[in-house]
Amino acid sequence: VAGAMSSALLAARVVPPRALRIARVASRPTRARRVATHPVVAGLKDLDKDLAKVSPSRTRDALAGDDRELRRQAIVGVGGCVSCAIMGYSLYTLRHTGCGLPPGPGGLVGAAEGLSYLYVCALVAYSAVKKVRTGSGLPEGPGGVLGLAEGLAYLLALGGVYCLLGQVEDFGFIPNAVPVEGGPCFSS
Template sequence: MISMQNRSALTVVTTFPDKPLKVLSSKSSSKSSASLRARQSGRRSSFSSSSFRIVRAAGAGGKGEEEKEENSVELYAGIAGLLSCAVVSYSLFTLKQTGCGLPAGPGGLVGAIEGVSYLGVAGLLGASAYKKTTTGSGLPAGPFALLGAAEGVAFLLLVAGLYVGVAQLLEYGYIPNAVPVEGGKCA
């Protein structure tokens, strides 16, 4: 609802996405109706509307709600990305020190978290590469710059993973399986 006030009359305009513009006025004039139709269509009116004052504008919140939703998605993606990067960092450190990744843990929970984290980092790298090739820039920074930080750390982990993989081959002579097998070196 958009409420416009004149010194001597009150004009109320209601707009809904699927309904036409309605003008309710205690003192209707062709000037105010023309001005309101022009404002709804995005054009300027042919007369000065200095006697009107916008009191409250609602119904144009569709764009704001989409922006809020996009920000919350970026926030959650940034948090999940940074958590995934932390797990992958620890996994690469463990792999470099011991020659094996993280242990499976109770019920395979730690191994599952490790695997999902590697997939999360790979997803960040893929999304960033796709966005970079289509738009020329990487992922947006997001709220609190978390998504941008996760993207940067993911690229650092890519380099670290390549280093650890080569070091693993040189020091131990093998790269452990993603899923431990019976009789394997990291079972």
Template sequence: MLVLSPIYAAPPPPSYRPRPTRRSMNPSGRVLAMANDASDSGGPLEKAAIAGGLVSSPVIGWSLYTLKTTGCGLPPGPGGSIGALEGVSYLVVAGIVGWSLYTKVRTGSGLPNGPFGLLGAVEGLSYLSLLAILVVFGLQFLQNGSLPGPLPSDQCFG
């Protein structure tokens, strides 16, 4: 039954949590909350994404700089290790962006922050890397009419 009196107040929504008052909050509560966030280190997928993203973004930056200045990707390196790292880095960034988009569509928000906010930082770096890839690849295509292939060629490393 609806009561039309000025005293009636609607109940708070189910997700409502009152903010703690200064008296009820531990003075070191903020430090404890940060420590709890740091100890919540996420699963192995989050850890792998953080490690992979922190390595992949600089490698992609180096690769794009080399592509823009020389017209070729990174050199193969000893046993093809540098070229392999370059290729895997592009795949890692694509995977993180894909995971982020999937999570955004499914939940309405991006990836969780992760321990120390590193997963959120890696997500942002991956989007910046994707933007840089689109710009540099677009410029390369406009200037040369093509992009270098994924395998070393005689044109670049002959």
């Protein structure tokens, strides 16, 4: 009885003509159109234009030039990019080993690691304060280097929070900034 009923329902179903089905499918918004209106994706839609603005030669010219403001922006941007690279490697090492970078010869590697964390935190704080006061973040700087450093700094700040939570969950401790006797990381 159930089989006869389902075949009767299928036979009674009215199927619209093929042209009407094609028109309905064509008029539906596609997934790509809906995704493009999402704010994060909308910010990435001009990524190729933003990357085209990055110019190491303009940054180099600003460092060698006479304009103090452009030179300051270039120095802060290059310092931020270098600090972000060191901090990124440190976070990767911390997440996978439970300890940060080793002190290195004369403590130079550990000092660079500590200074890079301070630099990135200061860059995020400076950018956030400027955003609150003026409504816009840092300028892109000569060759886009300051904007690059700002974006990387925010990304690494989020990565640092993730790493901190993972460190406590996986290893049960947060390593000291300075190695201590009997400590879990690089005890002296």
